[in-house]
Amino acid sequence: MGQEPQLGVPQLGQVTFAMLAEALRRGWRDLKRAPGFGFIFALVYVLVGLVFALITWATGKSYWLVFAAVGFPLVGPFAAVGLYEVSRRLARGRALDLYQIFGVIATQSKRQLPSICAIVLFMFLFWFFIAHMIFALFMGFSTMTNVSSSYEVYLTTEGLAMLGVGTVVGALFALLLYMITVISLPLLLDREVDFVTAMITSFQTVLANPVPMLAWGAFIAVTTFVAMVPWFLGLFIVLPLFGHATWHLYDQIVAAGGEESALQPA
Numbered sequence: 001m002g003q004e005p006q007l008g009v010p011q012l013g014q015v016t017f018a019m020l021a022e023a024l025r026r027g028w029r030d031l032k033r034a035p036g037f038g039f040i041f042a043l044v045y046v047l048v049g050l051v052f053a054l055i056t057w058a059t060g061k062s063y064w065l066v067f068a069a070v071g072f073p074l075v076g077p078f079a080a081v082g083l084y085e086v087s088r089r090l091a092r093g094r095a096l097d098l099y100q101i102f103g104v105i106a107t108q109s110k111r112q113l114p115s116i117c118a119i120v121l122f123m124f125l126f127w128f129f130i131a132h133m134i135f136a137l138f139m140g141f142s143t144m145t146n147v148s149s150s151y152e153v154y155l156t157t158e159g160l161a162m163l164g165v166g167t168v169v170g171a172l173f174a175l176l177l178y179m180i181t182v183i184s185l186p187l188l189l190d191r192e193v194d195f196v197t198a199m200i201t202s203f204q205t206v207l208a209n210p211v212p213m214l215a216w217g218a219f220i221a222v223t224t225f226v227a228m229v230p231w232f233l234g235l236f237i238v239l240p241l242f243g244h245a246t247w248h249l250y251d252q253i254v255a256a257g258g259e260e261s262a263l264q265p266a
Contacts, residue, residue: 009191009193009201011257012257014256023246023249026087026244027242027244027248028245030248038083041240042240046232078105079243082101083244084246087247115195116199123176138162181202182217183201190254
């Protein structure tokens with residue numbers, strides 16, 4: 001299967017915009033070298049998104065999208081780890097075997113990754129609770145009975161206030177989720193560390209490099225949103241690209257940390 005993970009958190013270097021550009025370049029290279037794996041992992045998201053979007057449209061029941069959103073945190077990290085493993089094998093000149101790639105993913109289910117999934121799922125569920133509270137706070141006295149057929153209610157004072165507050169709170173949840181996972185997921189694949197240490201390391205890395213790391217997160221969010229517009233088809237490119245690129249960004253940060261450590265006086 002995959003190589004035995006090393007113990008402990010490596011020293012991480014400073015993040016630069018040049019690293020972000022290089023990560024995208026290497027990610028695109030990996031996507032072209034192993035398009036089949038990118039297609040497989042992206043297909044999960046696209047199919048689930050399409051199915052639940054069609055169910056929502058056919059039934060007019062928006063809670064179907066809630067079920068879809070709850071499911072993604074459970075499978076998303078495993079799909080990401082699969083893409084990381086593909087990039088790691090390509091960088092090390094190792095063979096890409098479907099059985100071995102999925103074997104590495106299966107191995108993660110016995111390590112710390114399920115704990116990360118549980119944290120992400122808890123955050124999603126808490127966000128849904130807060131979102132319903134915000135809706136009730138601003139729209140509780142509205143006569144609207146069907147959100148799907150009453151879009152004009154969002155143009156009222158209460159509707160605009162709800163959208164504004166909901167957007168800010170949702171953005172804060174998304175930011176926190178990004179900060180605790182952007183480094184922790186590749187770190188858990190690469191090293192033998194507990195999930196709490198991995199999340200703290202990820203959070204601290206973003207805090208230590210706020211401008212490039214927040215720019216990276218914003219770029220991923222905007223690009224992914226745009227890719228979802230044409231029936232989620234853009235995700236076949238965007239998701240594997242960012243999966244590969246995230247691994248290469250982590251790999252560069254680790255390499256930079258090793259170089260900085262070597263330059264320090266003994």
